Amino acid sequence: MAGYKIYFRESVEKDFRSVIKNDIKKILRKIALLASEPRPQGCEKLTDQEKYRIRQGRYRIVYSIQDDELTVWIVNVAHRKDVND
Numbered sequence: 001m002a003g004y005k006i007y008f009r010e011s012v013e014k015d016f017r018s019v020i021k022n023d024i025k026k027i028l029r030k031i032a033l034l035a036s037e038p039r040p041q042g043c044e045k046l047t048d049q050e051k052y053r054i055r056q057g058r059y060r061i062v063y064s065i066q067d068d069e070l071t072v073w074i075v076n077v078a079h080r081k082d083v084n085d
Contacts, residue, residue, distance in 0.1 A: 003035045004065070008074045015077040023057060027077060030056040031063075034072045038065045051075060 016024055033040065034054075043054045051064045062076040 004038050004070045004072045006031060006035055006072050006074065009076075012074050012077055018079070019059065019077065023059060027056045027059055027061065030054065031061060031074060034063065038063075038072050055080065 016027075019027065039052065040054065043052045045052055046062070051062055054061050054063075058080050060076075060078055060080050061074065062078075064073045064075060065071075066073070
């Protein structure tokens with residue numbers, strides 16, 4: 001299987017401003033894995049949308065997949081609201 005190219009929406013840069021530095025590294029590693037497997041075990045397709053979600057610790061990563069172009073667009077990185085701090 002050919003690898004997918006990862007792209008980030010400009011708004012994701014703003015999302016990363018509120019993420020702890022060590023967590024950013026973990027999130028970026030998780031995102032990098034999407035290049036070889038854009039639908040990994042544990043990903044969830046969002047209802048009524050062509051987007052998926054994966055989790056990394058207390059954060060969720062929302063992305064879309066374009067199979068015909070072999071691209072993955074990271075749409076949003078946000079703190080999970082259902083995690084107790």
